[in-house]
Amino acid sequence: MDLLLTNGRIANPGSEPSLIDYGFIAIKDGLIAAVGNEPPQGLVDCEIVDLAGKLVLPGMINAHTHLYSALALGMPWPVVPPQNFIEKLQKIWWPLDRALDEDSTRASFEAGLLECIRNGVTTVIDHHSSQNFISGSLEILAEVAGAMGMNVAAAFEITDRNGSAGFEAGLRENLEFFKRYQNHSAVRPLIGLHASFTLSDQSLATIRQAMPDVVNWGIHIHVSEDQADEVDARNRGYRSVIDRLSKFDLINENSLIIHGIHTLPEDVEILTEAGAMLVHNPTSNANNRVGILSADTINKLKGGLGTDGMQANLLKEAKEGTLIRSHSLPGGADNLDYIKLLFDHNPKIATKLFGRTLGKIQVGGAADLAIYDYSPRTELSPDNLNGHLLFGIEQPSDVICGGKYRIRDNKLLNQNEAEIKSAARIQSLKLWHKMDKT
Ligand SMILES: [Zn+2]
Structure with a gap:
């Protein structure tokens, strides 16, 4: 011993x-x-x-987060507030992910993971985006997580929103990282897709074609977070977002489907058959005012619990999820068992992805x-x-x-907490200043 x-x-x-x-x-x-x-x-x-x-x-395991948003704590709000979910992306999160450079990306990972470990979270499933610093960004995440002794699943957000060069660089970053880490016990590469509505049919086909070279691949994607995603899929001629992803053969047993708020019974059936994993993020959904995923869907798919960058403390996420759901439940009705999501479903997700018992x-x-x-x-x-x-x-x-x-x-131990926080504060001010100009 x-x-x-x-x-x-x-x-x-x-x-x-x-x-x-x-x-x-x-x-x-x-x-x-x-x-x-x-x-x-x-x-x-x-x-x-x-x-x-x-x-x-x-x-504990965070089944979906964005460490790149760690420096957004206290960030100034746009002068004209976003009016809906898409505007929130356009006015806040996309300017932020375009402003991140190597130094601010590293500071985000260090400060973000520090917060996780301080809250007893030892495995993080991250969805990363730094659209002007793509190549090598996931390597920094693996390095920072390794220094803290933590397990990390890493994916880079592939999207069309920055043109074809941005799309190709995003795909390449995922594939190269996958090759380097496919047999690593503490680092689990996944293929990060932003969302159906920022990827064309051609892009989905290109991503799928790149997959057979990669053993054990799985996508990590936002699905049906807002109705706008479903409307987009229907306008492209598909029944739903899940139908669209399924038609491109992108859903398998290693897929992480995030949110899924407006999914229909037919979608749940496709996910069940594929053995795909669903992750529910209650505080983010409440913050974005996009609705709440049905308890029935979560229970059927043994959905996990993530924080979507809102916080690092999973016990708080479980408590706040309970309260958010309680708000619209009639007296006496059973709530969703958030402790089960955190301590049963999340370990199942992490154990499957990492290939060893976690949580x-x-x-x-x-x-x-x-x-x-x-x-x-x-x-x-x-x-x-x-x-x-x-x-x-x-x-x-x-x-x-x-x-x-x-x-x-x-x-x-083995890390200088004061230095990590001090570097993060310096980088956050630079980042906020840079965002104003994007
Ligand atoms: Zn997310």
Whole structure:
């Protein structure tokens, strides 16, 4: 053994048992070697840490985010506010992704991932866009995530909106990154497509033709985030966005379909048959005023939970998702089980994509753990664990990734947190200034 954690309250939401009191976790070679009540005896050359009743959760997974938006925190709002979803893209997010250069992209990744690990998130499925700094951008993400010991799925946003040279450069960045990282255990390349409405039929055909060279490919795409995406697909002669992607043979078992708010039962059927994965992002959808995905569709497809760049804290996303949905539910109606999305569906998505067990405290699983110094004012038991997760715990005091401490007693190890934040502040001001001129 490399590390033995003893005397912890080990929570595995959605698994049996969901809570082990006075439990231990033994870690070897980055994996969980044993977990339970009676720690193995006679261990030599092994660090033993008494958790003194701290609460241990699996390292969490963000199933969809945009680290490139990390420097948008507090960014000035357009003088004339966007009137709809498309205007939001045109006035805010597209100017931002065109203004990012190498330095601001790196600062976004560093500050964004720092925020993730501080919130106990150890695996991030990212959708990147820096349309004037394309080549080599995903390599920086892999490098920054590697330095923090985190798992990252990376994709670059391919789109027609910056002309054919931009489209080709985006596709090339995905393909080259795919070749370099297709067998990497902590980096999972995906093919990033912005959305159906910014890709022509010719572009979709070109992307599909490029795929057979790539083993295990899967697309990561925004679908039906707003009705405008569906209207566009219908105007091009398709029944829906999913119908269009399906006709170009782009949907398979590794596909990540993001949002899907206005998808129809026929679309859900296509996704089910293909074994594709759906990701729900409640705070982003509420912020963009685009509607809310039906609980029925999420349950059918075992949809995951993402933050879409809105925040790094997945427990907060789960809580806020619960509240957003509650707002329009009649009294007494069941809410969607957001804890299940976070601790059951997200691990399934990440485990499939990375080809190894992530997000579960079980033998053979990755030793990615978020440890909380949590002493609640009420009893914590398997029956009320979800209540504590949604309304009680805050930030972890310790985070372990791949069997190694990355945050210990609240201190980030091997990284200079103050320097990362200072660089991000400098880059954010430059970025905002540059956006004004695009
Ligand atoms: Zn997104």
